[in-house]
Amino acid sequence: EVVLTQSPATLSLSPGERATLSCRASQSVSNYLAWYQQKPGQAPRLLIYDASNRATGIPARFSGSGSGTDFSLIISSLEPEDFAIYYCQQRFFSPPTFGGGSKVEIK
Amino acid sequence: EVQLVASGGGLVQPGGSLRLSCVASGFTFSHYAMSWVRQAPGKGLEWASGISGSGGSPHYADSVKGRFTISRDNSKNTLYLQMNSLRAEDTAVYYCAKDRRVSSTYDFDYWGQGTLVTVSS
Numbered sequence: 354e355v356v357l358t359q360s361p362a363t364l365s366l367s368p369g370e371r372a373t374l375s376c377r378a379s380q381s382v383s384n385y386l387a388w389y390q391q392k393p394g395q396a397p398r399l400l401i402y403d404a405s406n407r408a409t410g411i412p413a414r415f416s417g418s419g420s421g422t423d424f425s426l427i428i429s430s431l432e433p434e435d436f437a438i439y440y441c442q443q444r445f446f447s448p449p450t451f452g453g454g455s456k457v458e459i460k
Numbered sequence: 461e462v463q464l465v466a467s468g469g470g471l472v473q474p475g476g477s478l479r480l481s482c483v484a485s486g487f488t489f490s491h492y493a494m495s496w497v498r499q500a501p502g503k504g505l506e507w508a509s510g511i512s513g514s515g516g517s518p519h520y521a522d523s524v525k526g527r528f529t530i531s532r533d534n535s536k537n538t539l540y541l542q543m544n545s546l547r548a549e550d551t552a553v554y555y556c557a558k559d560r561r562v563s564s565t566y567d568f569d570y571w572g573q574g575t576l577v578t579v580s581s
Contacts (some may be wrong), residue, residue: 397497408560448507
């Protein structure tokens with residue numbers, strides 16, 4: 354199965370700063386990559402699908418890029434509600450797999 | 461408004477069985493593939509099983525294949541996961557999740573609130 358490696362594991366930033374999260378696939382997944390946000394005690398929320406498309410209702414400060422094996426999620430200016438864990442997920446190969454997550458914490 | 465309400469979790473002994481349910485509303489249930497995604501305590505997300513809108517083509521992660529069975533009743537807008545031969549490593553919150561598009565996409569735009577399964581003696 355495809356292994357997704359996310360980095361960094363933890364990112365310590367202040368509100369207003371820019372966050373850049375990385376997701377690397379063990380083999381090419383084309384652009385079939387999604388990003389999710391999860392807060393403690395809550396279900397994940399879809400942010401980005403097909404590498405660069407924002408899901409319904411997702412603010413423009415969230416953007417995704419990449420194709421093949423290297424992908425990024427950028428939060429242009431962190432809001433207090435953005436401190437959470439972020440997961441990438443590929444759907445190009447079965448089974449769909451998730452990365453291990455990147456935690457964005459308040460510095 | 462799309463809603464997914466999962467239930468059926470609880471404490472079960474190793475080797476035991478449990479059936480999870482997920483009742484859907486707010487969309488045409490039979491048009492969308494659905495999946496179960498689980499999350500062990502303090503860990504990441506793991507896709508466990510998925511099924512097409514019609515109920516055919518079930519798929520399973522290797523970790524649950526042969527022990528779990530996914531099914532759906534489109535007349536009741538309900539997704540199920542029958543879990544047999546449970547192991548300690550099956551302990552997790554189980555989320556039901558809806559495919560983003562009518563054509564099976566295996567990315568998920570709506571999630572249930574999760575139901576906790578604890579396998580312990």
